[in-house]
Amino acid sequence: MKKNPITFSILLGLPFILLFIFIRNLPVEPCEFLHEETYNEEGELDYCGSDDTGFVDLSIRRWPMKIDFRPVNPVVMNQLAKFEIKIEKADGSPLTSSDVALSHTQKIHLLAVDESLNDYHHIHPIADSLFDGVWHFSLTPKYAGEYSVYLDFIPFKSPRRVLLSSSFKVNGDRASFQDRQENLEFSYEDINFELIKDSKESTEEKKIITLIAVDRKGKNVTFHPVMGAFAHMVAFDDEMNGFAHLHPISENVPSSENTTHTGPLSFGFTAPKYGIYRLWAQVKTTTEKEIFIPFDLEFGS
Secondary structure (H helix, E strand, O other): OOOOHHHHHHHHHHHHHHHHHHHHOOOOOOOOOOOOEEOOOOOOOEEOOOOOOEOEEOOOOOOOOEEEEEEOOOOEOOOOEEEEEEEEOOOOOEOOHHHEOOEOOEOOEEEEEEOOOOOEEEEOOEEOOOOOOEEEEEEOOOOOEEEEEEEEEOEOOOOOOEEEEEEEEEEOOOOOOOOOOOEOEEEEOOEEEEEEEOOOOOOOOOEEEEEEEEEOOOOEOEEEOEOOEOOEEEEEOOOOOEEEEEOOOOOOOOOOOOOOEEOOEEEEEEOOOOEEEEEEEEEEOOOOOOEEEEEEEEEOO
């Protein structure tokens, strides 16, 4: 009996196709696609976020996931607003908590910022206990106008970081906008924060910036861990097209919640174009609370 060449080719290749699908759907090994292993509160292996320095423009880059974003109650200035997010994977199935790896001790990092870039929130949505693919978070907006929202997470079955965006509006009279100039200093309570641009290590494409914090006596402030790192920093452009999520350039990663760091912390930042970027540093200088420090960095200067 003569064999059909097409049928024979399909049968010959079928085992390899099945093997590929099986391997593709296996969870990735711990941290094989990330740069560090860190702790988490449950004592489980944490998946530390990738060491990216680049700004991601979400107006031109898309991930094959669907996000349905809506407020649960009216969004009013200076009042707690609750939100619901429904996330679907590329195949239309819901994105559940078990689908997402821990990245810097959390499942999903949600960044929200208003159109003036003066009100920034870093939040971690919680998966709904009853409905798969539904996540909840809340925040208190300070200003009227449009807020941009960015989701940053890593699925278990993919080595790729996923970034999604949405927005919501706060009713009320918008504050007038002021042209921003480079400002690399900010004082919070009795601590002076400063960003230093490293002219020796920086290149035209990548800028090295160092965060310094000193008290009134000029002594270096001690940093406590924040989500598996001694500091986090985000950068936004004026058009709110996207963001950069930065972590210190250092091998000194906290091994536990009790580990501390005293002294400067350096970051790398690659911007898509010249201009002024709003940077928010997220740090803990005590064990009680996290604080957010704003800077305006001119890229290209």
